[in-house]
Amino acid sequence: MSVDAKYPIVPRQGLDFGLEGDIPKYWLGGDPFKTRLFDAMSTLFPEGEKFFITCVRDYRERVSDPELQQQIKDFIRQEGQHSMVHGQFNARLQAQGVRVDRIEARMRQILGFLRRILPRSFTLAQTAAAEHMTAIMAHSFFHRRELLEHADPRIRAMYAWHAVEEIEHKAVAFDVLTKVAKAGYFPRIVMMLYVSLMFPLHTMLIMNHMFQVDGFSWRHRAGLWLRGLWWLYRPGGLYLPVLPHYLVYFIPGYHPWKAGHMKSYERWTEVYTRTRDPIAAGDALHAMGV
Numbered sequence: 001m002s003v004d005a006k007y008p009i010v011p012r013q014g015l016d017f018g019l020e021g022d023i024p025k026y027w028l029g030g031d032p033f034k035t036r037l038f039d040a041m042s043t044l045f046p047e048g049e050k051f052f053i054t055c056v057r058d059y060r061e062r063v064s065d066p067e068l069q070q071q072i073k074d075f076i077r078q079e080g081q082h083s084m085v086h087g088q089f090n091a092r093l094q095a096q097g098v099r100v101d102r103i104e105a106r107m108r109q110i111l112g113f114l115r116r117i118l119p120r121s122f123t124l125a126q127t128a129a130a131e132h133m134t135a136i137m138a139h140s141f142f143h144r145r146e147l148l149e150h151a152d153p154r155i156r157a158m159y160a161w162h163a164v165e166e167i168e169h170k171a172v173a174f175d176v177l178t179k180v181a182k183a184g185y186f187p188r189i190v191m192m193l194y195v196s197l198m199f200p201l202h203t204m205l206i207m208n209h210m211f212q213v214d215g216f217s218w219r220h221r222a223g224l225w226l227r228g229l230w231w232l233y234r235p236g237g238l239y240l241p242v243l244p245h246y247l248v249y250f251i252p253g254y255h256p257w258k259a260g261h262m263k264s265y266e267r268w269t270e271v272y273t274r275t276r277d278p279i280a281a282g283d284a285l286h287a288m289g290v
């Protein structure tokens, strides 16, 4: 059983994004819809990533390949850091009045329920599917410069770091799923369909809660949604250009390293290794695009 990762999985700790600083509420170009889209996803990450770790851990004992063992260890360390840093960021949202505590309690309830009713191979398939989605997001957020052009550089750097590490470990859950759990096509696809439906649904429900907390009237919210959904789903919007990357998951024989090349990966690691400054590395990644 050999695992050929394209990039090494490097767990990084203690990155300082300056999240305690004076960051504007609508940090993405003053745009409530775009900002709250990222903010809503951020509220899902800590509980989601803890769940991913648990689901991969279920199979850890059964992994005989030392290389995959090491990758699992590094995957767990990376996701643990993501969970922690997004937790710090989410504390800002809670202070703005967003009920992060309630969102997380609800997430724990749903994910706990899934762990009770589904076989372990299915919750691992759910993890592999979610990892495919995060790898796609890593590409789409930095693919074209205009999306994050007017973002606060600190938050953009947090997402750049997260994107780079999601690319590094994008095959780990998938390899455990196919090589260790030996799950077939059915759990892989059915859980991808579940994630494809539930992830956007939860994100949008949380965004709507955020708009209410922000004091937008229903009329104003309707306008935000109409313009925002058009921006997301219009031809050439955020969603359609990544559709082919999403769909490759459904091809039998697919492997995460077969799809998606992040050409600026080396640029981020080079700047980060040289400067140890995650904001400079984030700026460099953004400037280049993936």
Ligand SMILES: [Fe+2]
Pocket (backbone or CB within 6 Å): 049, 078, 079, 082, 162, 166
């Ligand atoms: Fe992550």
Ligand SMILES: [Fe+2]
Pocket (backbone or CB within 6 Å): 079, 131, 134, 166, 169
């Ligand atoms: Fe991940």
